[in-house]
Structure formats: structure tokens, C-alpha cells
Amino acid sequence: MIYNFYLYNRQGVCLYQKDLKRGSKQQRSDTDKLLYGLLYSLKKFAEKISPNDKKRFRSYKTATYKLHCFETPTGLKFVMCTDLSVGNIDRDLEHIFAHIYVPHVVRNPLAELHVPMTPTTTMQPLPSSSSSSGKEEEASDAVTATQLQEQQVQAAAAASGFDAALSAFLSSLKYY
Amino acid sequence: MMSLRSAADTEFCAPVAKQQQQQQRPKTTAASTTTTMGIYSVYVINKAGSLLFSGDYAPIPSMDANSRLRLAGLLHGLTTFAGKLSPVDDQSGIEEIEGDGFRLERFQPLSGMQFVVLCDTQQGPLKPFLRKCHRLYADFVLKNPFYSIDMPIRCELFDTHLKAAVEEINRS
Numbered sequence: 001m002i003y004n005f006y007l008y009n010r011q012g013v014c015l016y017q018k019d020l021k022r023g024s025k026q027q028r029s030d031t032d033k034l035l036y037g038l039l040y041s042l043k044k045f046a047e048k049i050s051p052n053d054k055k056r057f058r059s060y061k062t063a064t065y066k067l068h069c070f071e072t073p074t075g076l077k078f079v080m081c082t083d084l085s086v087g088n089i090d091r092d093l094e095h096i097f098a099h100i101y102v103p104h105v106v107r108n109p110l111a112e113l114h115v116p117m118t119p120t121t122t123m124q125p126l127p128s129s130s131s132s133s134g135k136e137e138e139a140s141d142a143v144t145a146t147q148l149q150e151q152q153v154q155a156a157a158a159a160s161g162f163d164a165a166l167s168a169f170l171s172s173l174k175y176y
Numbered sequence: 177m178m179s180l181r182s183a184a185d186t187e188f189c190a191p192v193a194k195q196q197q198q199q200q201r202p203k204t205t206a207a208s209t210t211t212t213m214g215i216y217s218v219y220v221i222n223k224a225g226s227l228l229f230s231g232d233y234a235p236i237p238s239m240d241a242n243s244r245l246r247l248a249g250l251l252h253g254l255t256t257f258a259g260k261l262s263p264v265d266d267q268s269g270i271e272e273i274e275g276d277g278f279r280l281e282r283f284q285p286l287s288g289m290q291f292v293v294l295c296d297t298q299q300g301p302l303k304p305f306l307r308k309c310h311r312l313y314a315d316f317v318l319k320n321p322f323y324s325i326d327m328p329i330r331c332e333l334f335d336t337h338l339k340a341a342v343e344e345i346n347r348s
Contacts, residue, residue, distance in 0.1 A: 003263035021263055031261060038257045045250055046275045048243065049294065051216050051236035054277030062258055063268040081263050 002176055003065060003081040005166070007101070009114055010075030012036045016117045016159075018166065020176075039069055039077060058090065072097055086175045100169060104162040111158035112151075119160035120153075214346035215302070216278070216294040218309065218338060219244075222326050223288025225252030229329040233342045251292065255282065285310055305345055312337050 007016040014032035039057075046057035059068045066086060070078045070093035078093040078101075105111045170176055213234045220229035227248035232238060239247075255269035262268075273280040279299060283291045283306035291309045293302050316334040317323055323331060 034257070035261055038254065038261060041250065041254055041257075042273070045247065045254065046273070046278075048239075048247055049280065050275055050277045051234070051294070052277040054275065056276040058274045058276060060258060060270050060274070061272040062262060062270055064262055064264045064266045067258070 001083045002170060002173070003083070005081075005170070006032060006035060006077075006079040008032075008036055008039075008077040008079070011114070012040070013114065014116060015114075016162070018163075018170075020170070035079070036077075039079065042069075043071075058088070068093060070094060070097070076101070082175060089175075092173060096166065096169065100162065100165045104165055105158065108158045108161070110154035111162075112155045115155075117159035117162060118156055119163040120156045213296050214299050215305075215342050216296065218342065219248060219290075219292040219294075220309070220313065220329060221248045221252060221290040221292060223290070224326075225249045226326075227328075228326070229334075231335070231338065233339070233346065248292075251282070252290070255290075281306060283307065283310065289313070299345075302345075305341065308341055309338065312341065 002020045004020060005016075005018045006014060009015050014036065017032055042060065043057050047055045056071070057069060059066060061067075061084060064084070066082050066084055068080045068082065068086075068089050070090055072078075076097065078096055080089065080093060082089070105113065105117075111117075216234045216236050217230065217232045219227060222228055225248065227245050230244050230248075251270075259267040259269045269282070269284065271282055273282075274297070277297070279295050279297050281293050281295070281302045283303065289310070291306045291313075293306060293309075295302060312334055313329075316337060317329050317331050318325075320331050320333075323329070
């Protein structure tokens with residue numbers, strides 16, 4: 001069973017988060033930040049404690065769940081929490097990177113790379129522009145506002161493309 | 177006269193035997209570096225996260241005492257954190273960390289003591305071994321009248337028995 005999925009960029013910004021928990025507890029809102037802190041420390045810990053040259057951290061296990069992490073050389077982190085029965089899923093996380101993230105986000109000129117993805121279902125409405133003094137200013141404001149909105153809509157469309165492809169892939173997995 | 181002579185003989189023979197042992201030793205370690213090595217090291221951490229015991233049982237680059245202490249504290253912190261971030265209700269800590277070049281297993285009995293073993297990736301589950309470590313700790317550390325609790329472990333019997341237990345696993 002998969003509990004949740006997170007995607008972080010090199011700066012530690014949570015680009016994407018998906019909760020697939022069925023019948024598990026509600027989590028606090030800042031979980032993604034706390035989890036990034038944990039992963040960062042675990043990475044450093046693995047580098048220090050490993051007695052040979054292979055220093056990469058791969059997964060940890062508690063009595064109730066298992067966390068898998070796959071980091072690309074560019075610093076993207078693909079993280080998945082599953083139950084204990086799941087073995088090594090590096091290949092699946094790599095597949096998400098190579099066959100879902102790259103085509104749907106990196107190769108998509110409309111997608112924004114370094115901001116959290118918001119699929120259309122969860123998009124926030126734009127704040128209405130405040131009144132301004134000059135007519136021209138108002139016009140230019142309106143233009144930028146519509147441009148912004150357009151950009152946002154496009155980015156959201158790209159994000160929902162990624163979201164849909166990811167959901168389809170995850171539900172095709174044996175341990176879903 | 178006879179007895180003296182035999183004693184001299186054994187004395188004379190002893191260095192030879194020692195030399196043979198020394199000659200054999202590097203061979204076995206060389207062989208074990210080429211094949212799998214089993215257990216690398218064992219750590220005992222108390223419930224507050226300070227390191228009480230650490231031992232290396234394989235030819236691995238040794239760490240200085242300070243970084244060992246730091247890593248023990250870090251592991252203690254990480255494990256509580258991982259428990260807090262659990263997506264399910266039960267908040268127990270890390271039991272196993274897997275990396276590309278190592279595997280770490282951790283066992284925490286109800287007393288809060290933590291027994292940690294670092295091994296290679298091919299090694300099978302070491303829970304029984306960690307339970308044995310706990311038993312050895314209870315038998316040879318806690319029952320030692322000169323040991324005060326939560327202090328670094330310097331007990332010869334614990335060392336020897338732990339070494340024997342590790343070698344038993346590394347041989348199989």
C-alpha cells in the first residue's frame with residue numbers, strides 16, 4: 001500500500017505532494033517541510049556512516065511504514081511512503097522521474113519548474129486588482145493580470161497532466 | 177627434569193604457534209574483503225541518545241570518537257522524527273536504514289536502550305543478533321558491580337562475548 005508521495009527540488013521546496021492514505025490519520029500541514037529536514041539529515045548520516053564508497057541513502061523502515069527516496073544527480077528527490085511489504089522500488093521512482101516528470105514538466109514549456117505544482121482542481125483564484133489612479137496604469141495592470149492568470153492556468157494545466165500521469169502509474173503498481 | 181623440559185618445549189613452541197596465527201589472520205581478512213563481510217560494527221546507545229559502546233569488527237575505515245558520538249545522537253534524533261512523521265497512528269522509531277553500501281538495523285527494547293548494528297547489504301535480518309546483544313548487555317554489563325549506569329561500557333566479558341557472537345554470524 002502506498003501512503004504518500006512527495007517531490008522536492010534541489011532547494012528543498014516541495015514541488016508536488018500526493019496523499020493516497022486510505023484509513024490513515026490526518027497529517028499536519030507542515031509535514032512536507034519536516035520530512036525534507038529528516039531526509040536531508042538522513043542523507044548526511046548515510047554519507048558519514050557508510051564504510052565504503054557507496055554512500056547513497058535509499059530507504060528506512062519503522063515498525064509501521066517504509067520510506068523510499070530516490071535522488072537524481074540534479075538534486076530532485078522522489079519520495080514515497082509505503083507499507084512494510086514493499087521491497088526496493090528505486091526503479092519505479094526512477095520511472096516516475098524519466099517517464100513522467102521529464103516529459104510532462106521539464107519538456108513542457110508551459111510548466112513552471114521551481115514553484116510548487118498546483119493542478120487545476122486545487123488552484124487558488126487570483127486576488128482582484130486594487131483601484132489605481134491613472135487609466136493607463138489600470139489598463140497595464142489589467143494586461144499583466146490577464147497574462148499572469150493565463151500563465152497560471154497553463155502551469156496548472158501542465159501540473160494536472162503530471163498529476164494524471166502519476167496517478168495512472170501509481171495505480172498500475174503491484175503494491176498500490 | 178622431564179617436566180621442566182616439556183615446559184621449555186611448550187615455551188619454545190608457543191611463539192611458533194603465535195606466528196602461525198598471525199600469518200593466518202591477514203589471510204582470512206583479505207579473503208573476507210573480497211567476499212561479503214557481514215557485520216561491520218555494533219553500537220550501544222542509551223535512551224538519551226549518548227553513545228555507550230562502539231566496536232568495529234571488520235577492516236573498515238575507523239571513525240574518531242567525536243564523530244561516533246555525533247552520529248549516535250543524530251540517529252537518536254532521526255528515529256524520533258521518523259516516528260512523529262508516520263502516516264499511520266503508531267509512532268515507533270526507525271528499525272532499519274538501507275543505503276547502497278550498508279544496512280543499519282536498530283533494536284530498542286522497552287528500557288529505551290538502543291542496539292544498533294551496521295552490516296553489509298547482503299546480510300540477512302539481524303533482529304535475533306540484536307536481541308542477543310541486549311542479553312549480553314544485561315548479563316555482563318548491568319550485572320557488573322563496577323559498572324555505573326549510563327556510563328561508557330568498559331567490560332571485558334561483554335567485549336569478548338559480543339566479539340564471539342559477531343564472529344559466529346560473520347562465519348556463517
